[in-house]
Amino acid sequence: MNNRIKEFRARYNLTQDDLAGKVNVRRETIVFLEKNKYNPSLRLAHDIARVFGTTIEEIFIFDS
C-alpha cells in the first residue's frame, strides 16, 4: 500500500509534527507512514483523511 501523505502535507503546509498532533500520534509514526514502512489502522487512516478534508482512497493507494 502506498500513500500520498507527504504530498497532502505539503499542499496544506503542515509539518510532520503538526500532522502528528492533529491525529494524536507520535511524529515517528508519520515518518514511518511516509516511508511506507507502516500501514495505519482504519481509525488512523480515517483521521488523516479528515485532517486533509478528503477520503481514505485519495490518500492511501491500495495495490492489487
Add this chain to the structure above:
Amino acid sequence: MKNRKALIILPALVLIACLVWFFSGVENMKFSNILNFGIILLILIFAVLVGFRRFKSFRDGGPAEDELSKKILAKAASMSYYISLYLWLAIMYFSDRIALENHTLIGFGIIGMAVVFGVCWLVINFAGLKNE
C-alpha cells in the same frame, strides 16, 4: 507524573544494584563478570533511551505511546519469545557440556532474553511494520 517518577527511580535502582554488585567483587573480577555488567549497562541505557523518547513525546504534547509503538512492542515481544525458546533449548543442551553452575546459566538465560528483546525491538524499529 507517576510515569516520570518511575522513569527516574527504576533505572536508578537497577544502576545502584549493578554498582553494588560490581564494586563488591571488584578484587576477583573475571572477564565473564565484566561482560555481564556491560550487558546490563547496555540494557539500562536502552531502557532509559526508550523512556526518554516517551517522555519527550509526552512533554511536547503528544501521546507517550501510539498505535505504532504499541504494535512494535507487541511484535518485538512475540519475536523475542520464539527466539528465547531456542535460547533456553541451547542453554539446556550446553548445561551438561560446560562447567557452569545452575544460577549462572539461569542468569545468562535472563540476560539473553533481555538482549534478544532489545535487538528485536531495534530491528523492527529500523525495518518498520509493513503489511502487518
